[in-house]
Amino acid sequence: MNNDxxxxxxxxxxxxxxxxxxxxxxxxVYRPGCSEHYVIHVLRDDPAFIxxxxxxxxxxxxxxxxxxxxxxxxxxxDGREIPVLTMGPIxxxxxxxxxGYGKAILDYSLEKAAxxxxxxxxxxxxxxxxxxxxxxxxxxxxxxxxxxxEDADQSFxxxxxxxxxxxxxxxxxxxxxxxxxxxxxxxxxxxxxFPPKEKLKLPxxxxx
Numbered sequence: 001m002n003n004d005x006x007x008x009x010x011x012x013x014x015x016x017x018x019x020x021x022x023x024x025x026x027x028x029v030y031r032p033g034c035s036e037h038y039v040i041h042v043l044r045d046d047p048a049f050i051x052x053x054x055x056x057x058x059x060x061x062x063x064x065x066x067x068x069x070x071x072x073x074x075x076x077x078d079g080r081e082i083p084v085l086t087m088g089p090i091x092x093x094x095x096x097x098x099x100g101y102g103k104a105i106l107d108y109s110l111e112k113a114a115x116x117x118x119x120x121x122x123x124x125x126x127x128x129x130x131x132x133x134x135x136x137x138x139x140x141x142x143x144x145x146x147x148x149x150e151d152a153d154q155s156f157x158x159x160x161x162x163x164x165x166x167x168x169x170x171x172x173x174x175x176x177x178x179x180x181x182x183x184x185x186x187x188x189x190x191x192x193x194f195p196p197k198e199k200l201k202l203p204x205x206x207x208x
Contacts (some may be wrong), residue, residue: 005059005101006109010066014056015044017063023194025091031207032199038039038090038190043070046179050085053113057092057105065092065101067109069121070179074143076172084160085113085121086177106133110162119166122159122174135160141172 023037043049056085057065067090074082087109092102110133113121113159122138138145138159145157157174161167 005064005104007055007057007105010054010056010068014063015041018056018066020090020187020194021063021066021093022091023197025097025192027088027197028153028200028202029205031205032201033187033191033197035182035184035187036091037194038187039180040066040068040089041190042182043068043177043179043191046177048071048179052116053085053109053110055105057101057110059096059101062204064096065105066090068104069109069113070177072122072168072177073173074122074170074172074174076170078112078172080170080172082167082170082172083119084174085118086193087121087123102129103133106130110134110160114162117163119163120159120161122157124156125158127155127158130158130160133160138174141167143167144171144173146173146175 019037019041022040023034026034026036028034053069055067056063067087069085069087072084072086074084076082078122084116089100090106110121116127122143125135126136127135137155137160138157139154140160141159143159144150145154148154
């Protein structure tokens with residue numbers, strides 16, 4: 001892929017364009033419609049949000065991608081709280097998906113997070129894509145997803161150490177930041193600020 005893009009920090013004047021980008025990227029992917037554009041709207045005001053790791057990607061003067069990070073913790077079995085990051089939403093405009101732009105902004109933002117001294121990133125994603133950037137199943141690190149039975153399939157729950165060995169000797173439960181949990185009614189109200197789009201129930205969606 002040609003380096004026909006730039007990556008920079010998101011600015012306040014980008015907010016609505018980024019929310020629309022995220023809406024387009026996630027619409028009807030995991031559920032009819034989506035909530036991710038409202039999630040990012042809410043997370044910007046969350047104390048756990050990291051402004052220095054809030055990136056957008058531009059191509060030909062247009063925003064085509066974004067990624068952002070939040071602070072969270074692993075509640076270790078020995079009583080410690082281990083600081084880690086979680087990531088996303090991360091999105092690319094639909095017409096440019098599967099062309100390398102997603103991996104480019106992912107790898108760039110992970111490098112910046114490592115440069116700031118963060119030790120590990122955990123989040124929910126597809127190992128077929130994120131494995132190419134060094135993620136593996138979090139269970140291999142001894143980290144469990146909160147509120148799930150021990151024998152449940154947790155292959156969606158991924159981890160990447162940014163500091164080699166950061167999670168050595170750590171077992172415990174990952175906690176999703178509360179800011180990711182949004183009310184459906186609030187999502188619906190927020191979505192009315194955008195151009196109408198048809199919600200479709202499609203094969204492969206996780207949520208009904």
